[in-house]
Amino acid sequence: MLFLSLVWGTSFILIKKGLVVFSSDELGSERITIACLSLLPFALKNIKQVPREKWNYVMGSGFFGNLFPAFLFAYAETKLASGLAGVLNSLTALFTLIIGAIFFQQKITGLRLAGILIGIAGTAILIFGGGSRTSGATHAAFGIYVVIATMMYGLSLNLIKHRLQGIPALTMASMALFTVGPLAFGYLCTTSFFYKLAHVPGAYEALFYIALLAVFSTAIGLVLYNRLIHLTNTLFASSSTYLMPIVALLWGVLDGEQILFVHYLGMLVILAGVLIVNRSR
Secondary structure, eight states: HHHHHHHHHHHHHHHHHHTTTTOOOHHHHHHHHHHHHHHHHHHHHHHGGGGGGGHHHHHHHHHHIHHHHHHHHHTTTTOOOHHHHHGGGHHHHHHHHHHHHHHHHOOOHHHHHHHHHHHHHHHHHHHOOOOOOTTTTOOHHHHHHHHHHHHHHHHHHHHHHHHHHOOOOHHHHHHHHHHHHHHHHHHHTTHHHHHHHHHHHTTTHHHHHHHHHIIIIIHHHHHHHHHHHHHHHHHHHHHGGGTTTHHHHEEEETTTTTOOOHHHHHHHHHHHHHHHHHHOO
């Protein structure tokens, strides 16, 4: 969990560095394509390990746990500071619980409901007090894209825990990426990615940051996360969001992002909500 917090906390600054040259849709499709290629040998080797009746859930994990969030986070960070995006990602733990209760018969106690409401309040503080990484202006809508992505993460986590038990973590991760990788690459071919790579200064440096993001945060991180879910439970696995915002904010500050008092206030309220949710029984 500590390793995942470090890797995923760094992912937001890597997205920011990739956006210097590439558009958000190019970055999202590059990220998934490279991640898919890095695990492709394992996917081809273990494709028969996935029972036929599980493929719909594997595809759901691929789309909601990887493809859509990759585009949503990249688009959000065109206006939202990378550190704030990392803080909002903490909502994954709350949405994991909410979706688990609605669709997978997990219980919500009164204390957990209080934690959820506190987390939502902290989100409102952070989004409407959040700012652009360039102008400091408020871009509430871009914070909402991150919130939508965390909802999708919560759904994917529950699918892995409740519908894909018994499938090894490496097989699960490689298969999920295998289902969305070709779509991402097909879309990438319709963009100006290859032109920028050949003609725009700094394109290879930006691609290097995206490759780091894809291999470590998406491919390797996904394998370890799936393993953590199978060993423990969805709430413990999503608790990496305690430390991830700290890593993301530190990278943002080192990169010159303006972090205001209201941002720290919103972060503390969100983490308080997540702490209550995870501590309650």
